[in-house]
Amino acid sequence: MTLFRKLSRSPAVWVAPLFWFFVWDLASSEKRFADPYYGVSTTGAALYPIFAIVSVSAACGAWEGGRLRRGQVWQSSPVRQRIIVAVDALGPVFLVGFLSLAVSCLATTGNLANIFDTGSLVMLLFAAVLISLYALIGFAIGCLIPxxxxxxxxLIGSYLWMGIPGSLxxxxxxxxxxxxxxxxxIGQRISYEALLAPVLLTASLALSILVLIALRTRMHFRVTISILIAFSGIGGSYSIVSDWGPQTPLEKEKLTGVCIKDNGILSCLPREYSSHLPIFEETAHQVVEDLQVFGIARPDKVEYEILSSESDGVTWKVFSYPGQPTEEMISEISRGAFSLDGNCEIDRAGDGARKSAIYAWLALTAGADSQYIGYLYEPEAVSIAQNIRSLSxxxxxxxxxxxxxxxxxxxxS
Structure with missing residues (x-):
């Protein structure tokens, strides 16, 4: 059968155009939670519609399995190996599933070139494997029942399995x-264990069903092997996730920094934020000059807070991103002049108010608008900072x- 004939007869292709609109809408709604400059983040948002993609893939796989069942293909004299027949029937389902994933990536990234980094490719491989396994499970079910x-x-079983556990x-x-x-x-990736666990469980269930229907041996032997495979997968995947909390585990990803040096100050941001570096450097230089008047030590480097580059001199760790409002940028850079480590006591009486007053004064001194600072800190802290600013x-x-x-x-500092 030609490829065109296969595609024209597959329900996966019939539902694809409408389904892709649905996938696009789902991914677009999740896009706002992702960092648009970081490929791993936008790919993570693109995986949100996976519940819909695997459910439709399973349903279309069941249809293809049922079509072969109605044609009594498995009872006919074999001309090709069964695995070849199955893959041939599932080809359109796989194609539509993978294209649905591509549509989702386009909705969140706007450019598929943004997904070709290691972290993104691992996540996409995970999604592709999951789509294939669900299609295979649906196919096996279609071969067993009408x-x-x-x-x-x-369709409904996959959808409920993907959705209900999240509310339990x-x-x-x-x-x-x-x-x-x-x-x-930015600077994070999904834990590889979090990707391995569902693949291990789904693969074991798919393999157990295939053993049950495909092995040409005694029924009790097939059932025994099938149960062993299923429970091995369940046990293995459970051992990975048994002590996890509600959120998907994230791991740190090392970032590469890009820097500009001007007037003895090195300004550094992650490579992904390189377009923002000129305005960041200019603002940082101005903040440093304004604060230096009040005896605050001039830093050797002003860099993004999670960059792990080494420096022998004074470093201000700050938070900034492309498109950041100027007032916020000034406030965040000025905070770098007074950075505290994680061992600092913050529960003493008045300690929180004191720090807020310090941060508010730094921001006002660096040129931030007082109205904006009023949104960031408590009125009492802002009032103290404004009173101090009126002094010599x-x-x-x-x-x-x-x-x-x-x-x-x-x-x-």
């Missing part, structure tokens, strides 16, 4: 479905020195 039962069972209190169960519950931010430069410097002396045990 299509009018197999198709809705495969059994935390580990949701991690076996393949429906990820978190989107990586030596008095402000004395106040700042006195305030940061309370954090001498911390790594304050």
């Amino acid at each position: 299509s009018f039962i197999a198709v809705p069972v495969s 209190e059994i935390m580990w169960l949701r991690h076996l479905t393949g429906q990820l519950t978190d989107i990586p931010g 430069t030596p008095e402000q410097t004395e106040w700042y020195t006195a305030q940061i002396s309370h954090y001498a045990h911390c790594s304050a």
Whole structure:
């Protein structure tokens, strides 16, 4: 049968255009939670519609299996190997499933070139394997029972399995479905174990069903092997996720920094944010100049907070991103002048208010708008900072020195 004939006879192709609109809408709704400059993040958002893609793939696979069942192909004298027949029948289903994944990626990235990094490709491979396994399970069900039962069972069963565990209190169960519950931010990736667990479970179930219907041996032997495979997969996948919480585990991904050096200050951002570097460098230089008047040490480097580059001099760790409003950028860069490590005590009386006042004063001194700062910090902290700003430069410097002396045990700049 020619490829055109196969495609024209497959229900997967019939439903594809309408289904792709649905996938596009789902992925687009998730796009706002992803970092548009980080491929792993946009790919994570693109995997959100996986519950719909695998459900439709399973239903279409069941239809193809039912078609072969009605034609009594498995009872006929074999001309080709059974696996060849199955793959040939499932070809259009695989094609539509993979194209649905591509549509989802286009909806979140706008450019498929953005997904060709290691983290993204691993996630896409995971999704492609999951789509194939669900199509195979649906196909096996279609070979066992009539299509009018197999198709809705495969569609609804897959949909419920992907959706219901996420609403249950059994935390580990949701991690076996393949429906990820978190989107990586910049400098993060989905844990490879989180991708392995659902694939291991689904593959074991698919293989157990295939053993049950395809092996030409005694029924009790087939049932025994099938049960062993299924329970091995269930046990193995459970051992991976048994102690996990509600969120998909994320791991750190090393970022490559790009830098500009001007007037002795090195300004660095992740490579993904390189388009933002010129305005970031210009703003950082201005903030440093404004704060230096009040005796705040000039840094050797101002860099994005999770970059792990080494420096012998003073480094300000800051948060910035492309499209960041100027007032926010000024505020975030100024915070870098007073950075504390994770061992700093923050539960003493008045400690939180003191830090807020310091941060508000730094931002106002660096040129941030007072109205914007009022949105960031408590009114009392902003009022203190504004009152201090009305003092002379030596008095402000004395106040700042006195305030940061309370954090001498911390790594304050």
